[in-house]
Amino acid sequence: MSAPSKPRKHPVSPKRREQNRREFLRTSAFALGIASVSLLGFVPVVEGRSARLRPPGAIKKRLDEHEFLAACIKCGQCVQVCPVEAIKLGDIDDGFGVGVPFIEPREQACDFSCDGLQCVLACPTGALTHHLDFPADARMGFARLARPKACLAVQGKGFKGVARGPGFKGILRYSEVDRWNPIPVAEHPYDLEICDLCVRQCPIEQRIIQCAEEDEKRKKQGPQALVAKRIGHECPPKHAITLEPIDSGDGKRRMMPVVQDGCVGCGVCEMICPVESAAIVVDIDKDADSIGG
Amino acid sequence: MRRSYIVESLRQLFGWKPTRPTKDEQPERLKQIYQSKRGKLSKADLEAAHIEHKRPFGNKWQIRRWATLIFINLLFVISYHFDVQLVEGALTASRVVGFHMADLNSALQVTLAYKHVVLNLVIGTTTVFVLWLLLGGRTFCSWVCPYHLVAEWAEYLHLWLVKKKIVKNHVFNRKVRGIFWLIFGLLAFATGYTVFETISPTGILSRALIYGPGLALIWIGFLLLFEIFYSRRAWCRYACPIGVTYGVVGLLSPVRVKYNAEACHHEGDCRKVCLVPHVLDVTIRGAAFDVEQDIVADCTRCGMCVDVCPTSSLTYEIKGLGKFL
Numbered sequence: 234m235s236a237p238s239k240p241r242k243h244p245v246s247p248k249r250r251e252q253n254r255r256e257f258l259r260t261s262a263f264a265l266g267i268a269s270v271s272l273l274g275f276v277p278v279v280e281g282r283s284a285r286l287r288p289p290g291a292i293k294k295r296l297d298e299h300e301f302l303a304a305c306i307k308c309g310q311c312v313q314v315c316p317v318e319a320i321k322l323g324d325i326d327d328g329f330g331v332g333v334p335f336i337e338p339r340e341q342a343c344d345f346s347c348d349g350l351q352c353v354l355a356c357p358t359g360a361l362t363h364h365l366d367f368p369a370d371a372r373m374g375f376a377r378l379a380r381p382k383a384c385l386a387v388q389g390k391g392f393k394g395v396a397r398g399p400g401f402k403g404i405l406r407y408s409e410v411d412r413w414n415p416i417p418v419a420e421h422p423y424d425l426e427i428c429d430l431c432v433r434q435c436p437i438e439q440r441i442i443q444c445a446e447e448d449e450k451r452k453k454q455g456p457q458a459l460v461a462k463r464i465g466h467e468c469p470p471k472h473a474i475t476l477e478p479i480d481s482g483d484g485k486r487r488m489m490p491v492v493q494d495g496c497v498g499c500g501v502c503e504m505i506c507p508v509e510s511a512a513i514v515v516d517i518d519k520d521a522d523s524i525g526g
Numbered sequence: 527m528r529r530s531y532i533v534e535s536l537r538q539l540f541g542w543k544p545t546r547p548t549k550d551e552q553p554e555r556l557k558q559i560y561q562s563k564r565g566k567l568s569k570a571d572l573e574a575a576h577i578e579h580k581r582p583f584g585n586k587w588q589i590r591r592w593a594t595l596i597f598i599n600l601l602f603v604i605s606y607h608f609d610v611q612l613v614e615g616a617l618t619a620s621r622v623v624g625f626h627m628a629d630l631n632s633a634l635q636v637t638l639a640y641k642h643v644v645l646n647l648v649i650g651t652t653t654v655f656v657l658w659l660l661l662g663g664r665t666f667c668s669w670v671c672p673y674h675l676v677a678e679w680a681e682y683l684h685l686w687l688v689k690k691k692i693v694k695n696h697v698f699n700r701k702v703r704g705i706f707w708l709i710f711g712l713l714a715f716a717t718g719y720t721v722f723e724t725i726s727p728t729g730i731l732s733r734a735l736i737y738g739p740g741l742a743l744i745w746i747g748f749l750l751l752f753e754i755f756y757s758r759r760a761w762c763r764y765a766c767p768i769g770v771t772y773g774v775v776g777l778l779s780p781v782r783v784k785y786n787a788e789a790c791h792h793e794g795d796c797r798k799v800c801l802v803p804h805v806l807d808v809t810i811r812g813a814a815f816d817v818e819q820d821i822v823a824d825c826t827r828c829g830m831c832v833d834v835c836p837t838s839s840l841t842y843e844i845k846g847l848g849k850f851l
Contacts, residue, residue: 260699260764267725267765268709270745274724275717303639303718306632306647307729308619309737313606322733325742329719332618332733357619357626357646358636 274328278302283330286338286500286517288320289345289371290353290361296518298330304360307332311352311361317404317415319343320352334361336373338500338515343373345436345499346406346415368436369469372520374498376431376474376513378490384512385428386476386488392428395419396507403504408439418505429476431490431502431513437473444468471495471521474502494521527551528815532777535823539773541701544807544822547815556817559787563811572793575836587829594669602736617670617732618723619650626650630658630775631768632729635722638714655775661827663776667762667769668801668828672735673727673746677759680750684758696757698764700804707767727761728768759801769826776823780845783821783829787814789837796831796840806831809839820845 245253277283284296288311293301311334312320319341323330334352336343345368353361365371381387396418397403404415423430432438444463473495476488490502490513500515529537529545538544549557602620605612614621618632628650636647658666667674687693710722723729727749730742753760762769785808792811797803805825808814820843831840 256697256699259696260702263698263760263764264702264705264709267706268713271710271713271721271725274719274721278719299718300640303720304636304642304644305720306619306628306636307720307723307733308615308632309733310615310619310621312737313614322737324740325724325730325745329721329724331724331742332616332729355614355621357615357621357628357650358640358644359642359646 274331277326277328277330283323283327283333284517285323285327285330285335286374286498286515288315288334288336288352288361289343289350289368289373289497289499290356290363290365291334291373292360292362301360302329302333304358305333306358306360308357309334310355310357314347314351314355315343316346316351317341317344317406336500338503339511340504341403342500342504344406344415344434344501345440366464367466367469368440368497368499369466369471369495371497371499372522374500374515374517375519375521375524376492376496376498376500376502376515377519378492378512379514380508380510380512381489383508384490385508386490387479387512389481389485389487390428392423392425392430392507394507395422396430396505405434405501405505406436408443427476427486427488428507429488429490430505430507432474432476434501434505435474436499436501437469437495437497441469441472469495473497494524496521531820531822535773535777538804538822539770539824540704541699544804544813546813551815553816556787556814559817560812563792572791575791578836585833587833591669591828592675595672595675598670599672599732599735602732606736616729616736617672618729619647625653627654627657629728629768630654631771632720632723632726634711634771635714635720638711639718639720641715641718658772658775659779660781662779662781663772663774663823664769664826665776665779665781666772667766668826671728671768672731673749674762674826676731676746676750677753677762680754681759684754687754688758693755698757698760700764703764703766703770706765707770710767722767726768728766762801773824776825779823780847781827782843782845783825783827783832784841784843785809785814785819785821786839786841787817787819788839790835790839791837795834795836799830799834801826801828801830806840 281296284298287293287301291301292304309322312322319336320334321337323333323335325331327333350365353363353365378384385392399419401419403418405418406412406415407421410416472493474490474492477491479487479489481487498515498520502513503511503515506513527545528547528551534545601613602616604610605614612623617629619628621627626646626649628647630651633647633651637643684693688695713721725745727746730746734740734743749761790809792809796809797806800806802824805821808819829842832842
């Protein structure tokens, strides 16, 4: 009912009314279509296909990446600062995980070459939380000897050559070569009596060794030098992986890598493992805290 | 009834039709202008005006705009690939020589989904808000957004196909864009995921340029095909919530396109090239409230109308700084 004081609106012609009806239907279909496509992003998330190894500091609770996907602004600044280019961004088949950083450890693991957790510092939203200061604080996942029979150490074998073949593109920091510049794994041959690559290259284990060396040096320099105190977990408080002898009863010397409570799940062991496919892998649904260490 | 610039802008941003003046609302001077032009312009006159208007760089603003858009997006690419660290990140969030910048709509999505106020985002959005407040709001769309450029190219194809009568343009109700803006805000809040970012062509294209192409480009291709064969500039016109967000910023921006009715022939070249032609309804004979009137905030300040107008009735202005160019 229109107020009598107002001029009556033009009567709508049947043709115009039909046009309006079509426009309304078309618009509704458009709105529904776009909204549905955007909600398709749920599918990979619900199916768990979008769950991946995330950079250090990713706010997630085991398999629940909800908060992490929400907080990430999908800008890739973490990608840009990573010195070993370990971080990649999710594609649209990750659904809501599109543009979200992840690590494919077998291709290129995070070896903490940057020491200072550059990705964490670069993150503008705190999706990579600033609450961790040192690699040992990270909880990315947890390593597991998935195929013990394939493990060279378990077989009592050594390893000679380049770890992943000459064509492997991954890079790693070798402190003994250059602490500041990672080099291709393919340019660093080994000759080991018994394969211990996963332990030898573990960034946590390397840091523990460095700390011990530093302590040793300081002791030699006398009591004053010892004053230089370390902060937080600058030196990892726990071992991440150790090589332990196993008794096979056949007289052969066999060893087994044992993942310890200090493992942060960086994935270097998975990357460096010379057998195909890797005998040791990183599980993303576990971490040192959840394991009860 | 004449509404203030802000109210009228908001109405048009959210899909309402432009307000038309009644005869009593128009000043005598404007009525005279309209009156003096009645039936004056013959086809030959119009032709003459067009020829006179043809300058060597008739699309001056388009060239400048494309150059700017490509330059800004290249800055991101170059900064990453040559490690210049000038502009790190993507269009969703970045550091420009160390200063945080965050896309307003992406920041809104993250804040609604994450339900935390992140200090860096507050800093980043404030910087970006002030920047676009100074530069015109939806200026972001036409001068920065990479999807805008590819959609502009697709638009030429669409217009050519329409001219050849191979395809027909289908319009949607413009109110749907405001509804999208609400839907995506609500979805982010309700689901706790940044739902819109999954399909945002701005984010997808920006990341594809910087970090390399991926499957997500299929979605971009689909959108472009939809625009070429079904509906002209459909994403920017009827869907993109980023445009609404920046449109709101533009409400208070001093950078606007100004219309002057004095020399206008009202033959609508400007409306034919415009991404958001409703903002140019004011150029229709009898539709202006005043001799001079600012184009509302939904305008992307792309300058297509400034380029095309044969009588320079549409010009850029910076409110409070007088006319420039």
